Amino acid sequence: MTSPTRTGEPDIARVASLFANGTRARILMALAGGHSLPASALAEHAGVTPQAASTQLNRLSRAGLIAVRPSGRNRYYELADRRIAELMESLAALAPAQPVARTLRASNRNEALRRARLCYDHAAGRLGVAITEALLNSGALVPAGGTLQTENAEHPYRLGPAAIPVLTGLGVPESHLTDDQRRPLLRFCLDWTEQRHHLAGRLGADLFNAFTTAGWITRAPHTRALHLTPAGEDALARRLGMGGAVDPGGIRAVGDRGSLNGCG
Known part of the structure; x- marks a missing residue:
């Protein structure tokens, strides 16, 4: 999304209107995983016909919120x-919860x-929340202001004294643990389902890439x-002490640090 020179006040209402439609919002949430999806999959996610999805996809494309990538006939x-x-x-962290899913398939998808x-x-x-908690417990991250509560929701923590050994042990190159003007190393999102922070920014992306490369995490098509593999459970238990945070049903939240004030 380009950033042209701005001379007047931002037209927030105009861009906000693009999110104020259930079908468009569900399409954008489906794409929030950062991967590309065909129109048929997006129609299924939105619970609408392919024709209805196509109408909203065209509007989102014209507005510059989504990009289209041809691949063969698709x-x-x-x-x-x-x-x-x-x-x-x-927005999801602020939005009220929708009614509980009425079908087993939808319920399973929401729980996943x-x-x-x-x-x-x-x-x-x-x-994501459990990994962030484990990084705090290991000393790789520490509260930015010396306390767990902070006014800055995006940067409540900084690298701690154990950052280099812990993070390089997880597969992040030491050369990546430096400031970069193109993207902040550390950002933290308020997780909309857990209402606690998870790690974002360049370090969050580097950790995810390291975990997928190692086969610790896989993506569902x-x-x-995401799925934490048995190898990932073992690695995170050994390297981050997350053994108590993982159970056969998935990820169990670790010790509560309170509801903190950030994405998803």
Whole structure:
């Protein structure tokens, strides 16, 4: 999404109207995992006909919120910018909950997203929150202001004294643990299902890439849901002390640090 020179006040109402439609909102949430999906999959996610999905996809495309990538006879859609995913997740943290899913399939899908999901390029859900808690417990992260509560929701923590040995042991190159003007190393999102922080920013993306490369986390096709593999359970238990945070049903939330004030 381009950022042209701005001379007047931002037209918030105009862009907000694009999110004020149930079908468009569900399409954008389905794409918030950072991957490309065909129109048929997005129609299924939104619970509408292919024709209805096509109408909204065209509007989102014209507005510059999504990009279209042709592949053979198919067209794949993806978010134009990760900031859109961050905005959707922030809105989700403020939005009231919808009625409980009425079908087993929808209920299972919702539970899978609560357990572990991709928030554009980093882990969210109970898994993302548990990893962040484990990094705090290990000393890789520490509260930025010396306390767990902070006014800055996006940067409540900083790298701690154990950051280099812990993070390099998880597969993040030491050279990546430096400031980069293109993208902040550390950001934290208020997880919309857990109402606690999970790690975002460049470090969140680097950890996710390291975990998938190592085979610790896999992605489910055509969904944001993530799966922690047995190898991943073992590795996170040994390297981050997360053995008590993992059970056969998925990720169990670790010790509560309170409801903190951030995506998804």
